[in-house]
Amino acid sequence: MRPISRNGVRIDDSFAEAFPMRGTAILITAPNRRWAMQAATTMTGFATSVIGCGAEAGIDHEVSEKSTPDGRPGVRVLLFSMSSDTLQTQLVNRVGQCVLTSPGSACFADLHGTDRLQIGDAIRYFGDGWQISKKFGNRHFWRVPVMDGEFLCEATTGLTKNAVGGGNLLLMGADPKNTMRAAELAVDAMNEVEGVVLPFPGGVVRSGSKVGSKYKMMMASTNDAYCPTLRGAVATSLDDDIGCVLEIVIDGLTEKAVADAMRAGLAAVIELGPDNGAVRVGAGNYGGKLGPFHFHLKDLLP
Amino acid sequence: MKPLVLTLKQEPDQRLDLGQLTPNQIEGKSVNEIAEIELQTTREKLTVGDIFKIRAGSAQSIRFEGGSLRLDNVGHEMKSGEILVEGDCGKNTGRNMSGGTVTVVGDCGPFAGSCMSGGKLEIGNNAGDFLGGPLDGEMEGMSGGLLIVRGSVGKRAGDRLRRGTIVVERSAGDYPGSRMIAGTLIVLGNCGQMPGYLMRRGTIALARPPELAPTFTDCGTHKLAFAGVFAGLLRPESPGAARLFARPLYRFAGDMAALGKGEIFFPA
Numbered sequence: 001m002r003p004i005s006r007n008g009v010r011i012d013d014s015f016a017e018a019f020p021m022r023g024t025a026i027l028i029t030a031p032n033r034r035w036a037m038q039a040a041t042t043m044t045g046f047a048t049s050v051i052g053c054g055a056e057a058g059i060d061h062e063v064s065e066k067s068t069p070d071g072r073p074g075v076r077v078l079l080f081s082m083s084s085d086t087l088q089t090q091l092v093n094r095v096g097q098c099v100l101t102s103p104g105s106a107c108f109a110d111l112h113g114t115d116r117l118q119i120g121d122a123i124r125y126f127g128d129g130w131q132i133s134k135k136f137g138n139r140h141f142w143r144v145p146v147m148d149g150e151f152l153c154e155a156t157t158g159l160t161k162n163a164v165g166g167g168n169l170l171l172m173g174a175d176p177k178n179t180m181r182a183a184e185l186a187v188d189a190m191n192e193v194e195g196v197v198l199p200f201p202g203g204v205v206r207s208g209s210k211v212g213s214k215y216k217m218m219m220a221s222t223n224d225a226y227c228p229t230l231r232g233a234v235a236t237s238l239d240d241d242i243g244c245v246l247e248i249v250i251d252g253l254t255e256k257a258v259a260d261a262m263r264a265g266l267a268a269v270i271e272l273g274p275d276n277g278a279v280r281v282g283a284g285n286y287g288g289k290l291g292p293f294h295f296h297l298k299d300l301l302p
Numbered sequence: 303m304k305p306l307v308l309t310l311k312q313e314p315d316q317r318l319d320l321g322q323l324t325p326n327q328i329e330g331k332s333v334n335e336i337a338e339i340e341l342q343t344t345r346e347k348l349t350v351g352d353i354f355k356i357r358a359g360s361a362q363s364i365r366f367e368g369g370s371l372r373l374d375n376v377g378h379e380m381k382s383g384e385i386l387v388e389g390d391c392g393k394n395t396g397r398n399m400s401g402g403t404v405t406v407v408g409d410c411g412p413f414a415g416s417c418m419s420g421g422k423l424e425i426g427n428n429a430g431d432f433l434g435g436p437l438d439g440e441m442e443g444m445s446g447g448l449l450i451v452r453g454s455v456g457k458r459a460g461d462r463l464r465r466g467t468i469v470v471e472r473s474a475g476d477y478p479g480s481r482m483i484a485g486t487l488i489v490l491g492n493c494g495q496m497p498g499y500l501m502r503r504g505t506i507a508l509a510r511p512p513e514l515a516p517t518f519t520d521c522g523t524h525k526l527a528f529a530g531v532f533a534g535l536l537r538p539e540s541p542g543a544a545r546l547f548a549r550p551l552y553r554f555a556g557d558m559a560a561l562g563k564g565e566i567f568f569p570a
Contacts, residue, residue: 029527070530106527130563132503133484134528135446135465136535143528152527 004298006270010280011297016168016262017285018293021056021080022087023163023253025111026095026119026154027063029074031104037062039102040075043094047079048200051220055090056080056165056251058197069108070152076110078197080165080251084117087159092122100126100144100151107151111158111253120144120153160253164293167196167250167258169265170208170226170282172242179244180204182277186248186265193264195257196250208247208284223284241279255293262295267302306336306359310368310389314353316343317392321375323350325383325402329361369408377404380421393430396423399447412456413437415449418466428453431475434468435461442483444468450540457494460487463504469540479506482564486532490542502561509546511568518556523570525550 004011028043030036040059047057056079063074079094081087099105100123107119120142124131127144133155134141140155169186173179187203190196198204213221224230225237226245238245248265252258269278283297308323319342322328328336337351350356354366362383366376369389376391380399390408397416405424406414412430415423416437433455434444443462450469457475460468463485470478470487476494479487482501489497490509498506499515533547551567 069534070527071534072527072530106531132505132563132565134486134505134532136467136486136532137448139535141528141531143526149524150526150528152531 004301006301008274009270009278010274011266011270011301012280012282013296013298014283015285015288015294015296016166016283017288017291018164018166018168018255018258018295019082019291020161020293021082021163021165021251022084023078023080023111023160023251024087024091024117024157025060025076025078025109025253026091026157027068027074027076027108027110028099028102029063029068029070029072029106029108030102031072033062033073035102035104036073036075039099039105040077042102043098044077044079044197044199045098047094048205050080050082050086050165054081054086055094056197056199057090057094058199058251060197061191061194070106072106074108078195078251078253080163080197080199084115084159084161088117091117091119091157095119095153096123096126100146100153103148105151107153109154109157111160113158113160115159115161116156117159118155119157120155123151123153126151162255163251163253164255164258165251166291167252167262167293167295168284169248169262169269170284171246171248171269171278172226172238172280172282173244173246173278174241176244178275178277179246182269182272183246183248185268185272185277189264189268190248190250190261193257193261195254196252196261198248198250198261200247200249203248205247205249206245208245211286237282239280247284258293259295259300262297263300263302266297266300270302303363304359305363305365305386306361307357307365307367308350308354309357310354310366310370311352313370314343314348314372316346317372317374318343318348318353319375320373321378323364324377324380324385325362325364326381328364331361333358369406371409371411374411376406377402377423380404390427395425395429396421396449399423409453414451415444415447415468417442418444418449419446422448423450425451425453428472429455429459431456431458432461433459433470434463434466435459444485448539454491459489460485460506463487467536469536469543471540471542479504479564481560482506488536488540488543488546490540490546498557498564498566500560501557501564503563505565505567507543507546507551507567509542509569511566514554514566515557515559517559518554518566519558521553521555521565523550523552529567 209220374392393411473491537544
C-alpha cells in the first residue's frame with residue numbers, strides 16, 4: 001500500500017495503542033514561579049514509566065497567580081499509574097518528599113470527581129499533633145507547621161479512572177540532529193495541550209521497547225525493528241533513508257486530550273518537513289490486541 | 303421560582319414556634335393544608351392561617367413578609383431550599399439546620415444558628431447571645447456551614463464552635479469563641495473581653511482585638527498560605543473578612559488554660 005504523505009513526510013497507516021490508567025492532578029503553589037516549578041520538577045522526577053518508577057508524571061502547565069486559590073504562582077502536575085492503590089502511594093510519597101519539603105509550597109486539588117485520593121489527609125501526621133484542619137464549604141485543608149511557616153495542603157484530590165496512557169509517535173529521520181529537531185518541535189506543540197504530560201526526559205524516549213526478550217528475567221527489551229544499526233541484521237521496520245528514531249509518549253487525563261496532543265505533534269512535524277526534520281512518522285502498537293484505545297495516525301492528520 | 307409567601311397579619315401576642323415551616327416539611331402541601339398547621343405556642347390554639355396570609359408558591363423558597371422577635375425556630379432543622387424573612391426573628395433561628403439558606407433581613411434573638419451543621423445562615427442586622435452555640439446540656443455548638451451576621455452580636459458568639467465559619471461584621475460582646483472546639487470565628491468590629499476563653503482548637507480572627515487573656519501566648523507575625531486561601535473563599539460572602547485575612551497576621555496561641563491548640567489572629 002502506498003504510504004500517506006503530507007508535506008513530504010511519510011505517515012504510516014498505523015496506530016498508537018494505549019491503555020486505561022488511573023490519573024490525578026494537583027496544583028502546587030509557591031511564593032514565586034521559580035519555587036513552584038522547583039517543587040513540581042522534583043515531584044515529577046524519576047516518573048518516566050510505570051515499569052520502573054511506579055508512576056508516570058509530568059508538568060501540565062503553569063498557572064498564573066490570578067487563577068490559584070492562594071493568589072501565588074502555581075504549576076499543575078499530573079500523575080498516572082496502573083492502579084488506584086499505586087497512584088495513592090505514589091502521590092503521598094511524592095508530595096511528602098518533594099512538595100512538603102520545598103520552601104514556601106502549598107498543594108491543592110486540581111481534578112474534580114467523586115473518587116478521591118488522599119493528600120493532606122495522609123501528610124497531616126507530619127504535624128505531630130500541631131496540624132490544623134480547616135473546612136470551608138466543600139473544601140477541606142490541612143495546615144502543617146513547618147520550619148518556614150506552614151504547609152497548606154488540600155485533604156484530597158480527584159481521581160479519574162478514564163485516564164489514558166501510552167499514546168505515542170515514532171519520529172524517524174535521516175540522522176539524530178534532524179530527528180531531534182522534529183522531536184523538540186513536536187514536544188513544544190504537544191505541551192500546549194491541556195491535560196497531558198510527556199513523561200520521558202524532555203518528552204522524548206530514545207529506547208523504545210518491544211514486549212519480551214531472549215532473557216527470561218526481562219519483560220521488555222530493545223525494539224530491534226526500529227534500531228537503525230540493526231537495519232540489515234533483523235526484520236527491520238526502517239527504510240534506507242532512516243538513521244534515527246525518537247519516540248514521544250503521551251499520558252492524558254482523557255482519551256480526547258491524548259488524541260489532541262498527538263494531532264498537535266503530527267502537525268508540528270509535518271510543518272517542519274522532511275529535509276530538516278523527520279522523513280517518516282509511525283506509531284507503536286501491539287497489533288491491537290492489548291490496549292483498548294487505538295489512535296490512528298491517518299485520523300489525526302492536519 | 304415563585305416563592306411561597308407568608309405575610310404576617312399582625313404582631314403575635316405570644317411567642318410562636320415556626321419550626322414546622324421549612325421547605326422539607328411543607329413540600330407537597332396545599333395552601334389550605336399549610337393554613338391548618340397548628341403552631342406551638344401557649345395553651346391557646348393557633349394555626350398558620352390565623353397568623354399569616356398565605357400566597358401559594360414553591361415550598362423550596364419560603365418568604366416571610368414581616369417579622370417579629372416573637373417568631374422562634376425559623377428554619378429549624380432545615381435541610382434544603384431557602385427561607386427569607388423580611389423582618390426580625392426570635393430565638394433559635396436556623397437551629398440544627400444542615401443545608402439550604404436562611405436569610406433574615408432584620409435582627410435575631412439568642413441562639414441564632416445554634417448547632418447548625420451545614421448550609422448558610424445570614425442575618426442582615428444584629429443577633430443575640432450565644433450565636434451558633436449549644437443549648438444547656440449540649441456538648442457541641444455549631445458544627446458546619448457558614449453563619450454571617452452583618453451587624454453586631456451579643457455575648458459568647460461561637461460558644462463550643464466545632465466546625466464551620468462564623469463572620470460578625472460589626473462588634474461582638476464578651477467571651478466570643480468561648481470553649482471553642484475548632485472552626486473559625488471572625489469579628490470585624492469591636493470585640494468584648496476575653497476572646498477565646500477556654501478555647502481548645504480553632505481560629506479566631508479579630509480586626510480590633512481587646513487585650514487578650516494572659517493564657518494566650520505570642521507566636522509572632524506571619525503571612526500564611528491558608529489565610530490567602532480563606533481570603534479568596536470569603537470574598538464573595540464578606541469582603542471585610544477577606545480583607546482581614548489578606549493582611550499579614552499576628553498570631554497568638556491558646557487558651558493555654560485548656561488544650562492550647564487554638565489561635566487568635568489580628569492585623570500585624
